[in-house]
Amino acid sequence: MSPRKLVILGLSITSSWGNGHATTYRALVRELVQRGHQVIFLERDMPWYRDTRDLPSPPYGRTHLYENLEELFDTYQGIIEDADLVIIGSYVPDGIKVGHWVLAHARGIVAFYDIDTPVTLTALAQGRAEYISPDLIRRYDLYLSFTGGPTLQRLEHEFEAQRARALYCSVDPEAYYPQVVEASWDLGYLGTYAPDRQPMLECLLNAPARAWFEGRFVVAGPSYPTTVQWPSNVERIEHLPPSEHGSFYNRQRFTLNITRADMAQSGYAPSVRLFEAAACGIPIISDGWSGIDEFFHPGTEILLASSAKEVVSFLQTMPEEHRCALGEQARRRVLADHTAAQRVKELESYIEECFAGLGAETH
Template sequence: MPPPLDIVVLGLSITSSWGNGHATTYRALVRALDAAGHRVLFLERDKPWYADNRDLPAPPYGTTRLYDSLDELKDEHADAVRRADLVVVGSYVPDGVAVGDWAQATAGGAVAFYDIDTPVTLAKLGRGDTEYLAPRQIPGYDLYLSFTGGPTLDRLEREFGSPAARPLYCSVDPEAYAPDPAAPPTHDLGYMGTYSDDRQPGLERLLLHPARQWRAGRFVVAGPGYPDDVAWPDNVDRVDHLPPAEHRAFYTSQRWTLNLTRADMVAAGYAPSVRLFEAAACATPVVSDWWEGLDSFFVPGEEIVIARSSEEALSALQDTPDDERRRIGERARARVLAAHTAAHRAEELVGYVHEARAATA
């Protein structure tokens, strides 16, 4: 068995899930790496909006350290970066270009960019926006780890010169997400997600319009950032923010949950969201919009229901027999446990590191 790795992760946040999906991904991955015996140091820029909303200020796995500035990062953590077998720089890290340049210049082992927002990143680069990554840096990362697979990986290698673009999809911690047979559903359809302009038409089409059509149905939307002018039907409950500790109860209280995908992710395809895996792990059946590659994660009609219109969403809610609805959720859960847990991602990551080492040996 190969020896455990020393890994340093410079990520957006692991201590706060406020307004970002990065925290749950990092928590699951670091926990799985720690359980497998690897030593992980997570470095997070101390930002006020996260400091005011920390739902896991001291993660009980790996080691987490906050830093106030680039100078503090370099002064306090250069030795750890030099000694690490792997240094990971994540998307949306504050001063990410400067952090990436420093990591590439300082690291003694492999250096990876972990893009939790790959289609958004590539769209930004296309506009000349280098908020957290510059095109010139991509060839200098030994690995480009992407939340998005499929043709995007080929593009990263062909157009941007990545030595090795590999999928590292989001995942789920099965200890935190599981069915709750004692929890009777209180809502027919729910959705969890921070507001975004490009997801809102899907929310209108697949949840709000069905809610207006089916006044006896119960619906719920959780997530911050929704503007005051959204016309919420009376049968739609609103929750501003749910910390991860309450996600399982949210999913298990629903007969169905809705998965919506940002426009850049739809255009790229092969971009499952963490909410998709979380809900499935709870055996809550999912109604989802469609994007290329979705059928490589779940079998439509058997493990997930695709809705392209309000009528299709409403038909799933009203016409699917309860025993078939439960079977869809159970089949989706089996698929997640077989291929999409954090332990699977940790194993994949370690494999990529050994692959990168062999390529440079």
């Protein structure tokens, strides 16, 4: 595809605190720029990100912060008009107003990138979606979704999305790779606190820690309430910037993946943590959900568990040779199918599809 001018309005690219969006946007923008595209990222200057920026000046593309809608509308209308593609991400503050403004001024393709598709659909059903509306879904040229499978058909048939296409999360193999380090923990988990994930974290990590007192466990991520009762052999790390994720995974014998309830129910919604850990060659124990076998083959590339007993069995009885082979198989799968470079190629194909289909149509 010939070079294009892209504008992305996303939740955050400068701060990974409490969100997984930054990692996704960083990988996507970097690969787009490497393939010759011009990319401008617009981010609302929110106080909780202002104080926790682990990449205040991304070295790829151009990043601009704006304080409010008035500054956005007054300062950046020209680049919206000049862009070949404008992408508006989920959870962008005042996303509905931003979407209508972009559609009023964009001359190219306008896409919505839903990094939280099942959560979005639940919010729409309950009438409490703050960054997207049914009207906008119908008007966007392209609906990019972190969730594939039947959800894509639902978006097109129930919500009348013009083109719903999967654009899953991905991994940067230059940042996530096997390291020769001594394991500090038998099982680790990386994730921000979420009420709907906590019961499964209790089942698949805290309960195994209580059952196997000699085991070493760790949970990294912010916002866990003080009411959580951590076993004494569970180490807590409040926050890890993406630059430390790779070494964190490599210090685990196994890593745990837990899926948000809405995403598990929808299926076909892999977490970026799956791809990051796999790229490091670390065996993954995960909860199960529909479509997981589209990304990893259970038993040879990933382990599925629904009880503490199963987790403890994996940790205590799996031969080392089998453990290493499982991690290596997962790494090969990720490098073949789930890198950021491959996601950009998929995005380029969607862009070309839109240009071919839209012709002289306007919004």
